[in-house]
Amino acid sequence: MSNQQTTRDNRERFTYKDDDAIEKPFNWAQLSRLFSYMKPYKKQLLPVLIVMMVLGTVTRLAIPAIIILAIDEAIQPKDGGAPSLSKLYMYAGLMLALYIIQWAANTFRIRFTNIIGQRVIYDLRQDLFRHIQRLSFRFFDKRPAGSVLVRVTNDVNALQDLFTNGVVNLLMDCVQLVGIVIILLVWNFKLGAAVMITVPLMFIVSTALRRRIRFAWQDVRMKQSRINAHLNESIQGMRVTQAYTQEKANLAFFNHINSVNIKAWNKASALNQAFGPIIEVTSAIGTLILFWYGSHLIQSEAITVGVLVGFANYVGNFWDPINRLGQMYAQLLIAMASSERIFEFIDEQPTVAELPEARQLPAIRGDVKFDRLLFEYEKGRPALKGITLDVKAGQTIALVGHTGSGKSTIMNLLCRFYDPNEGAVLIDGIDIRNVSIESLRSQVGIVLQDTFIFSGTIRENIRFGRLDATNDEIVKAATAVDAHDFIMSLPDGYDTEVQERGNILSMGQRQLLSFARALLADPRVLILDEATASIDTETELKIQEALKTLLAGRTSFIVAHRLSTIRNADRIVVLDHGVIVEQGTHDELMRHGGTYNGLIEAQYRFLSA
Numbered sequence: 139m140s141n142q143q144t145t146r147d148n149r150e151r152f153t154y155k156d157d158d159a160i161e162k163p164f165n166w167a168q169l170s171r172l173f174s175y176m177k178p179y180k181k182q183l184l185p186v187l188i189v190m191m192v193l194g195t196v197t198r199l200a201i202p203a204i205i206i207l208a209i210d211e212a213i214q215p216k217d218g219g220a221p222s223l224s225k226l227y228m229y230a231g232l233m234l235a236l237y238i239i240q241w242a243a244n245t246f247r248i249r250f251t252n253i254i255g256q257r258v259i260y261d262l263r264q265d266l267f268r269h270i271q272r273l274s275f276r277f278f279d280k281r282p283a284g285s286v287l288v289r290v291t292n293d294v295n296a297l298q299d300l301f302t303n304g305v306v307n308l309l310m311d312c313v314q315l316v317g318i319v320i321i322l323l324v325w326n327f328k329l330g331a332a333v334m335i336t337v338p339l340m341f342i343v344s345t346a347l348r349r350r351i352r353f354a355w356q357d358v359r360m361k362q363s364r365i366n367a368h369l370n371e372s373i374q375g376m377r378v379t380q381a382y383t384q385e386k387a388n389l390a391f392f393n394h395i396n397s398v399n400i401k402a403w404n405k406a407s408a409l410n411q412a413f414g415p416i417i418e419v420t421s422a423i424g425t426l427i428l429f430w431y432g433s434h435l436i437q438s439e440a441i442t443v444g445v446l447v448g449f450a451n452y453v454g455n456f457w458d459p460i461n462r463l464g465q466m467y468a469q470l471l472i473a474m475a476s477s478e479r480i481f482e483f484i485d486e487q488p489t490v491a492e493l494p495e496a497r498q499l500p501a502i503r504g505d506v507k508f509d510r511l512l513f514e515y516e517k518g519r520p521a522l523k524g525i526t527l528d529v530k531a532g533q534t535i536a537l538v539g540h541t542g543s544g545k546s547t548i549m550n551l552l553c554r555f556y557d558p559n560e561g562a563v564l565i566d567g568i569d570i571r572n573v574s575i576e577s578l579r580s581q582v583g584i585v586l587q588d589t590f591i592f593s594g595t596i597r598e599n600i601r602f603g604r605l606d607a608t609n610d611e612i613v614k615a616a617t618a619v620d621a622h623d624f625i626m627s628l629p630d631g632y633d634t635e636v637q638e639r640g641n642i643l644s645m646g647q648r649q650l651l652s653f654a655r656a657l658l659a660d661p662r663v664l665i666l667d668e669a670t671a672s673i674d675t676e677t678e679l680k681i682q683e684a685l686k687t688l689l690a691g692r693t694s695f696i697v698a699h700r701l702s703t704i705r706n707a708d709r710i711v712v713l714d715h716g717v718i719v720e721q722g723t724h725d726e727l728m729r730h731g732g733t734y735n736g737l738i739e740a741q742y743r744f745l746s747a
């Protein structure tokens with residue numbers, strides 16, 4: 139294979155779906171929704187802001203006026219009198235005072251808006267996380283974890299500048315601009331209008347550029363989002379990458395997306411910088427007009443030198459906010475794009491919704507009935523095709539069948555991670571769609587094959603089953619499933635810190651922890667997805683014993699892989715392509731000589747091969 143070929147393959151190694159480009163620059167409804175997050179702080183924010191903004195703006199606008207007075211009354215008095223040093227000192231003192239007030243007002247405003255801005259960001263992130271936690275499995279099925287992560291981190295961060303100083307600066311710049319325009323026009327209408335004649339010109343020239351800047355930043359955001367999604371996936375899949383020694387190939391792909399990102403960034407920032415010269419040229423033209431036309435007016439004694447100097451000062455101040463507004467425009471666009479992505483998540487409704495009139499599921503006995511369940515994850519591909527099963531409280535049911543036959547799906551419906559397309563799941567005769575999700579899941583426990591261990595101590599990981607459990611109860615639960623000894627052999631016993639996904643624990647140990655967790659939760663109905671990984675015989679025995687303790691007195695459904703578990707079940711339900719094909723005890727099914735018999739014989743053949 140040629141080198142070139144390899145590079146091309148690497149570029150196409152992973153595919154990430156780009157977000158759609160946003161055509162409209164502004165969506166006012168969305169902007170107002172974004173600003174509604176500032177509402178709770180309105181009362182706190184407004185009075186302080188108004189005072190600080192007025193102080194900042196008035197002092198800034200007053201300084202050139204004092205310069206005019208200093209020239210026209212102290213340095214070269216209009217009435218032809220002698221220059222006055224004492225007056226000059228007075229004006230200088232006044233200017234110094236104004237500068238100090240301006241500095242104090244601005245410093246206070248910036249600190250204050252930073253604090254409020256951070257609170258708004260906090261609220262937004264909190265809102266987003268609260269909502270994401272409510273979303274159903276279907277939502278997560280469709281998206282890589284990385285893309286969800288990026289919205290809670292990067293997209294919310296992108297709003298930071300806007301909320302901390304952006305909005306206030308925008309307001310101040312607008313007020314300052316309007317103030318300068320009014321002052322210039324009132325002071326000398328002709329000169330004012332002449333100086334500002336270049337403004338519409340600048341807007342026309344920059345229109346095309348603004349559009350290009352907008353698309354360029356959008357492109358940068360997409361490229362960054364791709365990097366984030368890939369990074370997340372790479373870190374999560376690091377073991378597989380290293381096991382298959384794919385580091386070099388992955389690096390080549392990363393290099394590709396990384397350099398594409400840099401190119402996009404360079405392009406956008408070059409376009410952004412082109413905005414500066416446009417403003418500089420227009421401001422230079424404005425200044426030329428000012429001095430050319432202003433000196434005419436001085437000659438005809440229509441204005442004084444002081445007025446010309448004051449005008450020059452105001453005109454200088456006039457272009458600063460325009461320049462900042464240009465930059466602010468890019469910031470606003472980024473904020474718009476990010477808020478659209480954030481609101482898309484916030485507007486996503488959980489597909490498994492709680493009825494408004496949902497009642498609490500009373501303490502249950504544990505009778506479970508699946509009534510003619512039909513279910514499909516994707517339209518046209520049914521995963522369950524009419525499942526009916528009646529289970530009495532306290533029974534243990536083993537679900538067996540080929541991979542993809544629908545075992546986990548039945549369990550997903552019992553926990554209400556999804557709702558069936560047709561049919562119903564009843565617990566003690568109550569349709570689980572009519573009760574609150576919390577009251578259901580607090581009585582239906584699930585132990586997954588891939589035990590999830592969170593960062594924290596072993597104790598806290600077990601306590602996950604019931605947050606108000608005492609330390610004694612935790613030890614009791616761990617002892618009951620025979621996890622106590624191994625926990626005590628860890629460096630800090632129950633206080634040993636385990637990292638995300640429990641990397642320091644073995645598979646068997648993780649399973650025992652998850653049993654302890656479930657035992658602590660003490661649900662009436664227990665679902666257990668048995669691990670397929672083979673473990674040593676001693677641990678296997680331990681797990682079987684622990685299982686007995688865990689299952690005692692509960693209605694249990696086990697997606698079973700071990701013959702020992704299957705044999706101990708009250709009933710074995712055999713699934714095939716979303717249909718129950720057989721059910722009965724081990725002996726009955728073996729005698730029957732059907733699918734189950736085939737599965738068991740295949741397992742024996744495999745074990746003795």
Ligand SMILES: Nc1ncnc2c1ncn2[C@@H]1O[C@H](COP(=O)(O)OP(=O)(O)OP(=O)(O)O)[C@@H](O)[C@H]1O
Nearest residue numbers: 279515516521539540541542543544545546547548
């Ligand atoms: N989140 C999902 N989105 C779309 N299809 C899915 C999803 N989960 C499962 N399926 C499909 O539904 C069918 C049943 O899957 P299910 O996970 O219930 O099988 P299973 O019997 O538990 O398999 P295994 O023993 O391999 O865990 C399969 O065809 C599978 O491809």
